[in-house]
Amino acid sequence: MVKKKQNRESEPVAEDFRVIGKNHGKVGAMDRLTGVAKYTDDLSLPRMLHAKILRSPHAHARILNIDTSAAEALDGVFGVVVGSEMPTRYGVIPWTPDEQALAADKARYVGDAVAAVAARDEETANAALKLIDVEYEVLEPLCSPQAALASPLKIHENNKKGNISKHVKLEFGEVDNNLKKADLIIEGHYEFHGTNHAAIEPHCALAYYDNKDLLTIWSSTQVPHYLHRELAKVLVLETRQIRVIQPPLGGAFGAKSEPFDLEFVAAKLSMKTGLPVKCLYTREEVFFAHRGRHPFSMDYRMGFDQNGHILAVDAQTILDGGAYSSFGLVTTYYSGQLLCSPYTFDTFRFESTRVYTNKPTCGPKRGHGSVQPRFAIEVQLDKAAHALGLDPIELRRRNFLGENTRTVNGFVVGSNGFPECLDKIEEASRWRERYDKLPYGRGLGVAGSTYISGTNYCVYPSDLPQAGVQICLDRSGRARIFAGCSDIGQGSDTVLAVIAAENLGLEVNDIRVVSADTDLTPVDLGAYSSRITLMMGHACLMAAENLGKKVREAVAQHWECSAKQVILAGRRAQRLDDPEMFIPIQEAFVLAEAIYGTLGTVGYYDTPKEGVHGEYRGAPIGASPAYSFTAHVVEVDVDAETGDVEVIQIWAAHDCGRALAPILVEGQIEGSVYMGAAEALMENHELMPSGLNPGGRRKHGPGLEGVLAHTSLLDYPIPTTLDTPDIASIIVEKPDPRGPYGAKEAGEGPLHPVIPAIANAIYDAIGVRIDELPITPEKIVAAVQAREEENMKGVRHASASAL
């Protein structure tokens, strides 16, 4: 049988949509608003046990022995598990399996899991943890990339290249030649700090291994399919023996995009005890699990001609990876690969090195791998604009990549609404009247970005679709969608319902979406890389069109006309040429079911493989079927004396191709902008000060190496209502032929420009550059002081020469 692959290039679609682009309630919203929706921790099963995990207090230590006998003997303890019972190494990227469910040989960060207990309640489980005796041989903690690169001690003994987790070096064109030719070279060193996703719902898993050898696990995951695979591997079960269900999820942002210790622990302890086992992280454990933004240390060199065209970009980056690989292979590629639009580079070179350190593992946070380099490059562009005397928006226009083109690293870009985004924010912010003209302390800054709508690089290579859906129609006049994708709050269930409703003549409320249950739904790879709207959108469109065709044909038979004469809309089937002639949609479904039997079909999608990226090692990583574009203007008020930065307003224009559900797109823009602003100014997933304090004056006590400084939502400050600026979200629609109805992503792109735009606005306000994030009041004050000292020197020098 020849497999028919659908690499859908959408046909032009009529503009008069009935459901698409309208404002609908979010599918399932009212359940969440009434407390009816059951999140993972809201579930309980009869005789359910509670698991707690013992964690290493050492940043780097060999595990010599674990004695669990006292814990096992405690009344109320039903099971204990240690790393040697689940020795298989796994990793969300199959090429870098360096994690164990529980560390068996070595603990690699403060908080690394070493054992777990299932007990009748959390209190008993906690008491039992205290009875577990772990003998450690404490090793030197390597808590920075510099320390890890310099040390002969390896964090992962089997790693071939010391403590280097991944190294990528790619060059497109002759960078050094172009740098020589350049009229202007801008060089800068940039530091991007680590940040946590801080979804309000802590991770939770509930597992039950039943007497038919079926392991059911309810987990707050955003990747049920990857969890399914890794559970099978580590627990040595067949995938058919495992069912992963993702209940309603309380936010993720990348924090829940790979398997975690708690899922393995709950599953293993359920297998050992025969009882259901729940494991709920404390907030502190969420900070240990982390997978947040990698700290990047970046050296950028860019060459421009006198007109501001980018001749060369040379980027050197060190990524602080933390203890394990996570998505690090991809992060390392993304740190360069996602940089090559919306501006055209003549030549481009990047060298990125991800280093293991004894810290919580970094991974994919919203805007995975490209938020950090975007900060560097957009500030570089601002510096270039100033050096050349050009308006920063004009500089960006001059370097516009264009539509239907290829980037220097070979990515094929379709629609590109970046110029429209620039136009919109320029106008909305009254940029021309105000930029560079506001009083001291007030400033405007601009930045742009791009992001992917899913990636061509599937986490594991296969010929299988990346997204799958099944739709059934019901003689009651409803549709059911079974979809493997994860609605993590972003509204993917709604997007599917909108597409199905548009095609089947239904209202969004008529669609039941069953998603993210590996027993009930076809495989989708998960909620990451902003892939669902495009990929599941296509799959859903394929299935819905297919079913819609059958319904129209059945009605056409009934009316003895051609199927083209039948349209499905507004819960009716009606004659195109005679609006008075219609039947309720339910009757239409009944007619179709009578002819075709039970109505159901599947849809699927895989990324186009040919001609969408270059041909070199790593070329597909970061290549996407379609790219979103974003531009922001930020207005700040800076108090140069205290260093306080108040973000007054952010204008964010985002080209999402087509807004299938505009209110959700706005929500994604606003949420991204808020999150980015907080990263720029407030949040820092940092360690306790150890060794010399920042003043360099004295030693802190010993034992603080590798200990997280902020492990609560009090100490890790995510913004409140009163800290969040006014956000104007502006939707730009440049439909992309590779997106369903032209749709592209909206959930991650709009985070990128906020951070550099804030930095650029601060420069416009008070004339100082803060190239090391986060931009704290302290850094502003120091920069202002340094400038004043510089000026004083200048004045002294000037007066000296006058004499």
Next chain:
Amino acid sequence: MLRLQPFELVQPESIGEVLQLLSTHAEHVRIISGGTDLVPNLKLGSIKGDVLVSLQRVDELKNLKEADTQLVIGAGVSLHTIATSKLVQGTVPVLADAVGKIASPQIRNMGTLGGNLCLDTRCRYINQSEFIRSSFGGCLKSDGDRCHVVPGGSLCVAALSSDSVPVLIALGADVDIIGPEGERTIPVEELYTKDGVAHIALSSDEVVVRARVPIPAAQTRITYRKWAVRKSIDFPLVSVAVRIDHIKGSPDILEDGRVVVGVLGPQPKILRLSSLQGQPINEEMAHKVAGIVSRRCTPLANVPYSEDYRKLRLAVEVKRAIRSLFI
């Protein structure tokens, strides 16, 4: 979820019963009022409590009234009540303002003045889970024997982090304390010791029952300034109350004044401005006072943000406070 360790909760309905309970229960007896400070600390295990004596049902602690030239505020009056009371806003607006800056709306609904007066000291090394503390061996205030803020130090320097205390001291408020021996009244500043482990200068069988806040005279102006990373929820990182009394009939000339600084160590720092008596209240004075405060106050590495910055910030806040009082 982080769970509380089992304890016995007793809910007396009168001060008499409270005193009786405090004298009969020996170790690890804790007074709980709103619980917004105590419960998180109990959950973190940074303090222990076998018996909690709740003041929630002691109605006699919930009075707020004006008596002669004083506001008398019961220890059990909620922070929300103080912040929104027309009486407080009308007579001692700076107190309503400072209390309105405490934490979040929910915490102000739950928390009480007594609780804010007796708020535990805070430090980045103590306000951590048992696990985190165990990873570095604890500190003077919990499970350990060393100070990470002042290596070699033998006295805990965790910071007084109450938003109401600096203002109450600037106002010259007193607190009434009741114990087995009866009631006594002390100035608010005498409630605090130099030891962050036991920074409340009460014996374990005593309770703060009310604050007596003098209603400022016409020539007294007071303001409170707080700096924290966020505009809600956070404890102060810099906290200062400034009081200026001008000479009667000469609103531009200083009679007396004081600056009360929080978030240094366990005690608030009080700087009296009597040496500036007779000088004009102007920009120059703002700078002068800021300089004095800066010289005499030493923020420590007990809360986030560098000591140097907090010192600088403190001076700026003092300067701006004085400006706001004479402009």
Next chain:
Amino acid sequence: MKQNIHIEQKRDNPSSTSPDFCHRARQVEIVSFVLNSEPCQVAVPSHWTLLELLRYAIGLTGSKQGCDKGDCGACTVRLNGQPVLSCITLALDATEQHIDTVEGLGMGGTPHPLQNAFEECGATQCGFCTPGMMMSAAALIENKQKAEQTNISRLEIATALGGNLCRCTGYRKILDAVERAWAEMS
């Protein structure tokens, strides 16, 4: 009312209808209070918080747990009308008091104007902070109505919601929703 309940348990039989409840021989107390306008009595260990009482003893899971210790506001319920953090409120402090949770705000065919407004404005994404957020908003609106105030400002709303963290929305649509509900209700 204090009772010592001793439950003899065999090791292999941790009977429990709701998680975590009545496992250990421990001191429990009966808490009598008014929950969502209905009288209610429930036995809980005396060291439980109100959130544990609601979620584990009664099974009302609409109030969420996000931070463990009063930092995020997801557990916000109303005690005698005022928003409080149930994760740091002792269960016994609910005795003889009125407690309102999101489940009491509106259900089924009669959603509260806030619930409608949150849905219409796209103010709920993951929905985890939303119950607590709405409890703070409901208190704000009712307090203002009681005080016969006729205008509401965005700053007032933002201040009232300042103890409820949301990580999805950037708050803008939440403020829109509260404004809309206010307009609906006044």
